Amino acid sequence: MIENKLQQAVAAALKKLYSIEATPESVVLQTTKKEFTGDYTLVVFPYVKQARKSPEMVANELGAAVKEMVTEVCDFNVIKGFLNFSIADNYWVSFVGENRNNAHYGLKTPAADEKPIVVEYSSPNTNKPLHLGHIRNNLLGWSVSELLAANGANVKKVNLVNDRGIHICKSMLAWLRYGNGETPESSGMKGDHLVGKYYVEFDKHYKEEVKQLMSQGMEEDEAKKQAPLMVEAQHMLKRWEEGDKEVRDLWNKMNSWVYAGFDETYNRLGVSFDKVYYESNTYLLGKELVQKGLDMGVLFRKEDGSVWCDLTGDGLDQKLLLRKDGTSVYMTQDLGTALLRTQDFDAKQLIYVVGNEQDYHFKVLKLVLGKLGFDWGEKLYHLSYGMVELPNGKMKSREGTVVDADDLISEMEATAEEMSREHGKNDGMSEQQLKELYHMLALGALKYFILKVDPAKNMLFNPAESIDFNGNTGPFIQYTHARIRSIVRKAEEQGIHDQEPVSVPSLNEKERAVIKCLHDMPGVVASAAENYSPAMVANYAYDLAKSFNSFYQDTPILREEDVAVKTFRVQLCAVVAQAIKNTMHILGIEVPERM
RNA sequence: GGCCCUGUAGCUCAGCUGGAUAGAGCGAGAGUCUUCUAAACUCUAGGUCCUGCGUUCGAGUCGCAGCAGGGUCACCA
Numbered sequence: 238m239i240e241n242k243l244q245q246a247v248a249a250a251l252k253k254l255y256s257i258e259a260t261p262e263s264v265v266l267q268t269t270k271k272e273f274t275g276d277y278t279l280v281v282f283p284y285v286k287q288a289r290k291s292p293e294m295v296a297n298e299l300g301a302a303v304k305e306m307v308t309e310v311c312d313f314n315v316i317k318g319f320l321n322f323s324i325a326d327n328y329w330v331s332f333v334g335e336n337r338n339n340a341h342y343g344l345k346t347p348a349a350d351e352k353p354i355v356v357e358y359s360s361p362n363t364n365k366p367l368h369l370g371h372i373r374n375n376l377l378g379w380s381v382s383e384l385l386a387a388n389g390a391n392v393k394k395v396n397l398v399n400d401r402g403i404h405i406c407k408s409m410l411a412w413l414r415y416g417n418g419e420t421p422e423s424s425g426m427k428g429d430h431l432v433g434k435y436y437v438e439f440d441k442h443y444k445e446e447v448k449q450l451m452s453q454g455m456e457e458d459e460a461k462k463q464a465p466l467m468v469e470a471q472h473m474l475k476r477w478e479e480g481d482k483e484v485r486d487l488w489n490k491m492n493s494w495v496y497a498g499f500d501e502t503y504n505r506l507g508v509s510f511d512k513v514y515y516e517s518n519t520y521l522l523g524k525e526l527v528q529k530g531l532d533m534g535v536l537f538r539k540e541d542g543s544v545w546c547d548l549t550g551d552g553l554d555q556k557l558l559l560r561k562d563g564t565s566v567y568m569t570q571d572l573g574t575a576l577l578r579t580q581d582f583d584a585k586q587l588i589y590v591v592g593n594e595q596d597y598h599f600k601v602l603k604l605v606l607g608k609l610g611f612d613w614g615e616k617l618y619h620l621s622y623g624m625v626e627l628p629n630g631k632m633k634s635r636e637g638t639v640v641d642a643d644d645l646i647s648e649m650e651a652t653a654e655e656m657s658r659e660h661g662k663n664d665g666m667s668e669q670q671l672k673e674l675y676h677m678l679a680l681g682a683l684k685y686f687i688l689k690v691d692p693a694k695n696m697l698f699n700p701a702e703s704i705d706f707n708g709n710t711g712p713f714i715q716y717t718h719a720r721i722r723s724i725v726r727k728a729e730e731q732g733i734h735d736q737e738p739v740s741v742p743s744l745n746e747k748e749r750a751v752i753k754c755l756h757d758m759p760g761v762v763a764s765a766a767e768n769y770s771p772a773m774v775a776n777y778a779y780d781l782a783k784s785f786n787s788f789y790q791d792t793p794i795l796r797e798e799d800v801a802v803k804t805f806r807v808q809l810c811a812v813v814a815q816a817i818k819n820t821m822h823i824l825g826i827e828v829p830e831r832m
Numbered sequence: 833g834g835c836c837c838u839g840u841a842g843c844u845c846a847g848c849u850g851g852a853u854a855g856a857g858c859g860a861g862a863g864u865c866u867u868c869u870a871a872a873c874u875c876u877a878g879g880u881c882c883u884g885c886g887u888u889c890g891a892g893u894c895g896c897a898g899c900a901g902g903g904u905c906a907c908c909a
Contacts, residue, residue, distance in 0.1 A: 270852065280851050282889060292889090318889085319852060362909070404909070543907060552835085553905085560907040567909050596836060597904050623837075624903085631902085662869060678871095690845065694838065695902065702843095702858090707871055709845080709857040716871050724868055764848055776846060779856080786872060795868045810868095832871080 239324060240266055240760075242307050243277055250302035255288040255295075268753070274314060275321025276753065282318045292318035326744045329752045330805065334738030337808040342815050343758035345389035353391045353582050356382045358590035359508070362399045363495045364408045364436040366429040367502050367642035369625050369698060370592070370632060376687050376825060377622055378590040379508045380771035383823045388766040393582055396510040397574055400492055401517040402567075406473040408432050409487050410466065411439035421494050427501065427643065428494030442466060471562075478564055505646050507680065507825055512581075514574055520565050523573030526609060527558050527565075535608045546605050556601050571602055572609070579613055586616050588769075593621040593693070620769050623695035625687075640700060649679035649704065656706050662832065674829055678712050681826045685711030688824050689775040709779055711826055714817060717782035718828040721814040724794055726830075728807040731795070741805045747788035748806070751813060754784045758816050762823070771824055778820040785813050 244261040251257040269275040281296045288295045293315055300313035300320050311325035336342050358378020361367060367375075378394070386392045412419075412435040421428045443466045450460035461467065476484045503509065527544055530536035536546050536558060544559040558569055578587055589599065599619035606614040624631055625640075632639045653675040657663055663671060686704045690696045706712040744752070758777065765773035794810065797803040818828050 265849080265851090267848095267851080273852075278852085280890095282851075285889080317852070399909070402909070541907090557907055562907085564907085566907070592903095593837065594903055595909085598909090600836090621837085626902085656871070660869090660871065662871090694845090697844070699844090705844095705858070707858085710871085712871060713857090716869080720869055720872085727868065761848090768848075770848095772846085773848075776856090779846095783856085787874090789868080790864095790873045793868075797868095831869080 246303045246306040276324045279320045296320040352585035356588045365433040369640040397514045406470045407439040408436040411435040427498040429498030519573040520570035523569040622692040653678040681711030714782045719832045
């Protein structure tokens with residue numbers, strides 16, 4: 238790596254010239270802005286005080302010294318306190334040659350023998366179908382997993398299905414009351430949508446009951462507790478936890494409908510899991526932990542029987558861990574799954590891809606684990622992401638203002654088909670191939686749209702404007718890949734083999750720009766992983782594609798007459814295509830050979 | 833009210849550990865197809881980086897205060 242060489246040389250020069258002790262890692266290099274000549278820039282201001290010389294003088298002396306030490310440095314220039322190094326073209330040329338057949342360019346191979354990083358994502362509730370918010374979660378979870386794997390981690394993807402709790406009882410109860418035995422088969426509805434319908438149904442009738450009670454003079458809070466539907470749902474939860482057969486049978490039946498529906502959506506999104514946990518199997522372990530905490534005296538029971546953890550010493554409140562009727566809450570089961578997961582995998586790290594509305598929850602979870610005497614609470618990392626908002630605010634399942642995942646994917650596919658037909662470039666593809674292409678482009682547009690945004694930030698989705706296919710988008714990058722592959726295929730037909738590296742005397746400006754961008758990929762992937770940010774990879778992929786397109790526009794490749802130059806450019810094309818493919822793979826996006 | 837997150841062009845977003853004159857896309861305007869795939873390329877217009885104070889050789893980036901938006905503080909998940 239040329240950057241490392243430069244850093245070492247700068248550090249050595251600092252010591253020799255000014256007796257300044259600096260580690261190579263502490264030397265900050267940046268890529269030179271395009272208005273200036275040079276490839277890498279060192280800002281010398283940090284050293285002028287100790288060197289006791291003017292910035293220009295320091296820069297010139299360092300520049301001369303580094304040029305002596307590093308053969309790849311062919312020139313340098315100084316502007317104020319900025320020292321710009323130029324790297325010789327033959328370095329860039331041989332860099333392309335070295336990677337001309339490297340299918341793993343920019344990626345590290347995962348080390349299977351390392352302790353795994355367990356990434357939990359998706360974690361759906363079984364009472365509502367997936368919507369756009371879940372899509373962000375799934376895409377982030379998948380992509381972060383791929384990103385860590387691309388940096389050599391042994392990653393396990395897990396899902397925790399939220400299949401029990403009061404919310405499930407609500408949809409079961411509503412189905413019993415108002416369902417008339419409706420099934421996915423009888424209604425033709427996807428299972429998760431059918432169950433979701435009854436969750437909404439419950440809410441509707443429940444609200445009516447509350448209204449009724451309030452009109453009889455009851456306070457709202459009281460009415461919400463007293464409403465017969467709510468009382469019955471709570472009773473059902475109790476029966477469920479006691480293992481009541483009738484309740485369990487219904488629960489199994491409705492859940493199986495939901496799972497079939499979820500699987501379909503996961504398949505369309507292209508996400509999967511190494512292991513699926515069910516809350517119904519893990520919450521008991523959580524309850525055991527709570528009991529243990531009581532025995533240890535780190536938790537306490539209130540007069541009404543509910544169990545709490547006192548976190549006032551940590552600046553937080555008291556946290557409920559078991560209800561007064563003994564049933565468990567969200568936190569209870571999360572304690573259980575955390576323990577189970579560290580045992581199952583001997584994990585190095587547990588990553589939870591969960592929305593930022595649960596920041597507080599995870600803060601508490603770590604603290605409670607600590608109180609229970611576990612020292613691995615610090616292994617938990619909450620990958621917190623912002624919500625997807627609509628122009629008029631946040632999505633609310635119960636108010637029907639959600640963008641349904643299945644609908645959205647279908648709409649994207651329809652748009653992809655429409656756009657492809659307009660361009661009319663896909664003659665000769667079979668119906669099946671076309672269908673696959675439309676799906677690939679639809680998902681490329683959707684995934685890139687979601688993943689290019691910094692996870693921490695809320696993002697806006699406007700259903701009135703469909704997701705773009707031009708400009709800074711997934712299809713733009715997919716298109717660039719298809720164009721490049723077309724060139725490489727034609728080159729092969731012409732008998733231009735890319736087996737041997739070729740040497741060319743010099744590069745034009747566009748070539749150099751593309752190669753430098755290409756050269757950045759390993760560093761970008763590494764820092765994206767450190768930041769758990771697929772967005773950094775997405776933005777890089779776009780920069781690379783853009784840089785290539787600009788080169789493509791005004792540099793002949795197959796039209797070039799000099800065979801060595803032509804071959805070199807074809808090799809460059811091949812490496813760029815591979816880099817695009819590899820970055821997009823990290824995002825979970827496939828790239829077509831033609832479109 | 834306490835705590836957390838966010839605030840950059842008309843809109844949607846980049847801007848990594850502080851570094852040169854703040855960048856893309858969309859939208860607006862003007863060009864480029866006798867095609868290595870125009871889903872592209874080139875150019876123009878567009879900015880009080882929410883405000884103020886501070887730290888420093890240097891602040892969109894760090895600190896403090898304020899303003900605005902969102903989240904959270906549930907016997908919901």
